[in-house]
Amino acid sequence: MEAVFLPEGVRALDQQLERAGLLELAMEEAGRAGADGVQSHFPMGRVLLLCGSGANGGDGLVAARHLYALGREVVVLAQPSKHPLTRSNRRRLRAIGGTVSPLTLPALGRELARADVVVDGLLGTGFVPPLRPALAELVTALNAAGRPVVALDLPSGLNAALAEVEGEPVRAQVTVTFSGPKPALLYGPAAHWAGKVEVAPLRVPQEWRLTHAAATRPVAAEVAALLPVRPADAHKGTAGRVWVVGGSEGMVGAPLLSGLAALRTGAGLVTLYSEAELPQKIPELMIQTRPDLAATFADWPQKQRPDALCLGMGLGPRAPKLARLLLPWNIGTVLDADALQPELAGLGHAECIWTPHPAEAARLLGVGTPDITRDPLAAAQALQRKFGGVVVLKGGPSTIATPEGLLVSRGGHAGMATAGMGDTLSGILAALLAGGLPAPQAALVGVTLHARAGEWAGRQHGYGLIASDVSAELGRAWQSLRDDLSLKE
C-alpha cells in the first residue's frame, strides 16, 4: 500500500522519525535512492548537483557522496546549509574529498555547460510558493540549458500539495520521490514537470507512513485480492442483475455502453430502462421502453428489484427525480452524468457510488472546474462529505473518496479521453456492486479494471480507442489483474 503525502504529512512523519532518532538514516536512504536513480538512468558522465539549504539539499549532498563513492565525476553547487542534517552531510561529503561551491548564477552557467546530468535538490516539500526571484532565475537557466534532470522528492518550484503550476518549476526527466508520491506528482498539469516518477518508500514502519498519509494508492495485487470469485455452479440469476436507467432522445448510446460494460464485467442479467427508443444493437441486453419511468418505478415490488442500478447516462432532466425515487431502495447504485445534481446532496447511502468528472464535480460543489482540478484530493473528500456514499472523481488518475479515506487509482491510457468512457465505467461499477462487492471495494476494483482495459485497448488502438474497445478488453484486464495476485502468492 503506497502512501500519498501532503507537506504537513511529511513534516509529521519527519518529527516522528526524529523522535525515534531515525531522521538521519532516512535522509541517508533518500540521498542514496537519488544516487541510484542517477546511476540507473544516466550511468555516464559528469553529474552536477544543486543543493538548497533545507533537507532537500541534504538529500542532494548525500546523493553526491554516493555518486562520488561510485566513481562518478561530481560537482556540487549549494546554498548555505540551514538544516542541521544538511550541514552534517556537507561535512561528510568534504571528508571523503568532495567539494562544495556556492550556488550562483555565473557558477551555474559554467557548470551546466559541462554537465551530462543535473540533480535537483533545491526545494522539496518545504517550498512555500511563489519562488523567490533569485531562485526563479536559477531555475530558468537550468531549464534553458536542456540537460537531463533527476529531481529529488519533487521538481523544485512545484507545490507538492497541488496539481496546479505557478511560475516555472524545474523540468525533470526523472523524479525520485521519498516516503510516497505527492499530489503534484500524480495529477496534471504539475505532474507533467516531473517526468518518470519513482517512489523510494524509505524503510519507515508502514504504520507510521499510513498514519501521516493523505491518501493511499493500492498496488495491483491489493486490488486483485478484492476481485470476486464465482462458484462453478453460478447461473445468470446469481451472477448479478443490473438495471441501467438512462437515455433520452438524441442520447441513446450512453446506456448501451453502460449495459455492454456491465455484461463484460460479468453481470448475469442486464436490463436497460428508458423513456426513449433504444436501438437493439447488443442482443444480450434486455431493453424496456416506458413512457414514464417515475410512474413505472413508483410501485415496483421489492422482490423484483435488481441487485444494482446504474442511473443517469443520457437520461436528461428527469434524472434527479428518478434518483430520489430509487436511492431509497438502498441497493448498490451508480449515479452518473445527469444524475449528478447538487439537489441530491446528503441522499447517498453506503452502497452508492457517485462518478463525477471534474466539470460535474464543480457543478455538485458549486465551484469552478479549476477549483476541482487543482486539488482533486480535497474535492473528492468534499464531495463525499456532501453527498454521502462513495465518490469516484474521474480523471487520469481517478480519486476515490470513501467514508474511511481517500484512494488514488493507477494506470489508464491517454486514448481514454473520449466520449462514452465514463458510461463504460458506470456499467463496470454497477456489475461489481451487483456481484456483491461493497461500494468502496467496487469503486477501487472498477476504476482499476477500467484503466487496465484501457491500457490493453490502447496497445491496439492508440489514441483512436473508443469506449466499446475498453469493454471488449475487460475480460483480459480481469485476467491480468488476477495474474498479478498469483505472481505475488
Ligand SMILES: NC(=O)C1=CN([C@@H]2O[C@H](COP(=O)(O)OP(=O)(O)OC[C@H]3O[C@@H](n4cnc5c(N)ncnc54)[C@H](OP(=O)(O)O)[C@@H]3O)[C@@H](O)[C@H]2O)[C@@H](O)CC1
Ligand atoms: N520522510 C521523508 O519523506 C523525508 C524527506 N526528506 C526531505 O526533506 C524535504 C523537506 O525538507 P525541508 O522541510 O527542510 O524543506 P525543503 O524542501 O528543503 O525546503 C526548505 C527550504 O526552501 C526554502 N524556500 C521555501 N520557500 C521558498 C521560496 N518560495 N523561494 C525560495 N526558497 C524557498 C527555505 O528557505 P528559507 O525560507 O529558510 O529562507 C528553506 O531553505 C523533502 O522534500 C525531502 O527531500 C528527507 O531528507 C528525510 C525523510
Ligand SMILES: Nc1ncnc2c1ncn2[C@@H]1O[C@H](COP(=O)(O)OP(=O)(O)O)[C@@H](O)[C@H]1O
Ligand atoms: N488520460 C486518461 N487516463 C486515464 N483515464 C482516463 C483518461 N482520460 C479519461 N479517462 C477515464 O475515462 C473516463 C471518462 O469519463 P467521462 O468524462 O464521464 O466520459 P463520458 O461522459 O463521455 O462517458 C473516466 O473514468 C476517466 O477516468
